[in-house]
Amino acid sequence: xxxxxxxxxxxxxxxxxxxxxxxxxxxxxxxxxxxxxxxxxxxxxxxxxxxxxxxxxxxxxxxxxxxxxxxxxxxxxxxxxxxxxxxxxxxxxxxxxxxxxxxxxxxxxxxxxxxxxxxxxxxxxxxxxxxxxxxxxxxxxxxxxxxxxxxxxxxxxxxxxxxxxxxxxxxxxxxxxxxxxxxxxxxxxxxxxxxxxxxxxxxxxxxxxxxxxxxxxxxxxxxx
Amino acid sequence: xxxxxxxxxxxxxxxxxxxxxxxxxxxxxxxxxxxxxxxxxxxxxxxxxxxxxxxxxxxxxxxxxxxxxxxxxxxxxxxxxxxxxxxxxxxxxxxxxxxxxxxxxxxxxxx
Numbered sequence: 626x627x628x629x630x631x632x633x634x635x636x637x638x639x640x641x642x643x644x645x646x647x648x649x650x651x652x653x654x655x656x657x658x659x660x661x662x663x664x665x666x667x668x669x670x671x672x673x674x675x676x677x678x679x680x681x682x683x684x685x686x687x688x689x690x691x692x693x694x695x696x697x698x699x700x701x702x703x704x705x706x707x708x709x710x711x712x713x714x715x716x717x718x719x720x721x722x723x724x725x726x727x728x729x730x731x732x733x734x735x736x737x738x739x740x741x742x743x744x745x746x747x748x749x750x751x752x753x754x755x756x757x758x759x760x761x762x763x764x765x766x767x768x769x770x771x772x773x774x775x776x777x778x779x780x781x782x783x784x785x786x787x788x789x790x791x792x793x794x795x796x797x798x799x800x801x802x803x804x805x806x807x808x809x810x811x812x813x814x815x816x817x818x819x820x821x822x823x824x825x826x827x828x829x830x831x832x833x834x835x836x837x838x839x840x841x842x843x844x845x846x847x848x849x
Numbered sequence: 850x851x852x853x854x855x856x857x858x859x860x861x862x863x864x865x866x867x868x869x870x871x872x873x874x875x876x877x878x879x880x881x882x883x884x885x886x887x888x889x890x891x892x893x894x895x896x897x898x899x900x901x902x903x904x905x906x907x908x909x910x911x912x913x914x915x916x917x918x919x920x921x922x923x924x925x926x927x928x929x930x931x932x933x934x935x936x937x938x939x940x941x942x943x944x945x946x947x948x949x950x951x952x953x954x955x956x957x958x959x960x
Contacts, residue, residue, distance in 0.1 A: 657915050664922035671926045675933045682937065697875065704871050712864040715905045722854050822907075829905045836897045839871075840890035844878035847886060 640817040652819055659823045663830050670834055677782050687775020692846030700843035703746050710739035711832040718825040724815030730808050737801050783842055793831045800824050853910040863904045870897050
């Protein structure tokens with residue numbers, strides 16, 4: 626028994642789990658599992674987007690008026706920051722594939738810096754300004770005019786959707802802290818980097834959600 | 850799974866494309882195109898999404914089974930959107946107008 630066990634563990638590297646034939650199959654299963662999780666996330670955000678579509682059709686003018694209250698320049702800048710963080714994440718995965726530990730750590734840190742910058746801009750410049758302008762429902766909301774109720778509904782969507790998106794980013798940043806620790810300990814090499822790859826998939830997904838949120842929230846009212 | 854290592858150049862090009870598309874979507878929003886503003890914004894967003902999915906998320910080098918998973922997910926999302934919007938969009942269709950069916954040459958009434 627012990628002899629067989631020793632022979633068995635000698636056959637494969639320590640990071641290859643027992644029930645997989647080879648590392649290819651293990652990686653394939655991990656990627657697919659992550660995609661399956663992301664599909665549930667697509668349906669989760671999809672429900673919100675569908676609800677948004679319904680109410681935007683119902684309260685067309687109010688949603689446009691609400692959208693025009695938002696600072697699209699900050700939104701566009703944040704879009705660039707987030708897409709930039711996707712680039713650095715993709716590069717982090719690339720250097721993990723190549724087994725270049727220092728480059729992996731550098732790009733993970735860069736991704737986290739950009740992610741924190743995104744949340745910082747949102748909190749510090751956008752949500753704070755929204756609060757002072759009285760755009761937050763239940764927190765001193767005051768918008769005058771015939772469409773006030775619909776504008777309020779728009780801002781319910783705005784804060785719920787951007788809030789959930791920001792929550793996803795905070796979770797992603799937490800996961801990256803773990804990755805940094807693992808990378809610093811030398812747990813990854815060119816044969817094993819599945820956690821980095823899978824975190825990359827999650828981060829790009831969060832980026833995609835923002836790619837849809839940006840036009841639907843900031844640009845839908847028109848800038849003309 | 851991507852054991853395939855993509856050159857840095859590809860990532861940079863995709864990033865620049867995404868930046869150009871972001872600028873485009875802002876630019877288009879400054880022009881009054883009526884209903885086409887929403888269509889243009891969503892079309893650009895879908896193109897950006899595809900660039901991220903195919904290149905950053907390595908779907909180009911993924912297995913057929915992973916691609917099938919992703920396609921199934923998007924199909925389900927489309928079902929959610931399509932059935933929701935056809936339901937909501939068809940709720941306030943006016944009732945059958947008077948004289949409908951009495952004559953096939955009757956002019957269609959104003960909606």
